[in-house]
Amino acid sequence: MSSKTGKVYLVGAGPGNVDLLTLKALRLLQTCDIVLYDQLVSEDILHLIPRHVTLENVGKQRSFHPVPQVQINQRLIDLALQGNNVLRLKGGDPFIFGRGGEEIDSLKEQGIPFEVVPGVTAANGVAAFAGIPLTHRDYAQSCLFVTAHLKEGSFDLDWSALVRPRQTVVIYMGLHGLDRLATELLQAGMAPDMPVALIEQGTREAQRVVITVLDKLYQESIDHALKSPTLIIIGSVVELQNKLSWFN
Numbered sequence: 001m002s003s004k005t006g007k008v009y010l011v012g013a014g015p016g017n018v019d020l021l022t023l024k025a026l027r028l029l030q031t032c033d034i035v036l037y038d039q040l041v042s043e044d045i046l047h048l049i050p051r052h053v054t055l056e057n058v059g060k061q062r063s064f065h066p067v068p069q070v071q072i073n074q075r076l077i078d079l080a081l082q083g084n085n086v087l088r089l090k091g092g093d094p095f096i097f098g099r100g101g102e103e104i105d106s107l108k109e110q111g112i113p114f115e116v117v118p119g120v121t122a123a124n125g126v127a128a129f130a131g132i133p134l135t136h137r138d139y140a141q142s143c144l145f146v147t148a149h150l151k152e153g154s155f156d157l158d159w160s161a162l163v164r165p166r167q168t169v170v171i172y173m174g175l176h177g178l179d180r181l182a183t184e185l186l187q188a189g190m191a192p193d194m195p196v197a198l199i200e201q202g203t204r205e206a207q208r209v210v211i212t213v214l215d216k217l218y219q220e221s222i223d224h225a226l227k228s229p230t231l232i233i234i235g236s237v238v239e240l241q242n243k244l245s246w247f248n
């Protein structure tokens, strides 16, 4: 440690498979002083961190926040001011449903130097390992990433935008409230037989892929006892999974 202010690296760890880590992330993991990581970061990735680097779990689980966001922001500032090079490690990409913007905003306010290292977001990594192309000339010309995290018991989503034709919808954090989500999509006009993939622990050894249709979505998630992290992919591209799956 030195009296000179350290730097904060906001780093995406990808969806869990170590091979999807960027070279820059790996290099920083091996040279930083301390790593503050989230619940979503896989054990395999944590194992790459040398023993001399301090590890701090600031993991958040739905409705169970061991370390509130403001406290994480403050911790990053304090550690950097003490002269540490701090690696803030997040699942997937820090700028996609990762609150990365909020964390660097408070660093900026305090004049702490930082860098952002992108990661493979769940949509990219998980779709690839499940054998589902998110776009395809014959099926979907656009792709939407959506978070279906319930806020005070309700969704804040533009349902009409979600049911547009020739589009793939990728839903993050959608497991809790899945029954409501399916009902809203049906009411907005999405076909009950629209193909849906539920992918648990995507890109990891324990990956499970459940293929179903919209009106059976909720029941299937219960039958298979799916747990977080699970990504939901909705759209006709899901039909291709049968032919294109390659992992496992």
Ligand code: SAH
Binding pocket: 014, 015, 016, 040, 090, 091, 092, 093, 094, 095, 096, 097, 098, 120, 121, 122, 123, 126, 171, 172, 173, 174, 199, 200, 201, 202, 203, 204, 228, 229, 230, 231, 232
């Ligand atoms: N910043 C992250 C997303 C954080 S939100 C990213 O870019 O990927 C957390 C949600 O991401 C989970 O609820 C789940 O829907 C999805 N997710 C992340 N990793 C996943 C994985 N390995 N398998 C399936 N879903 C995953």
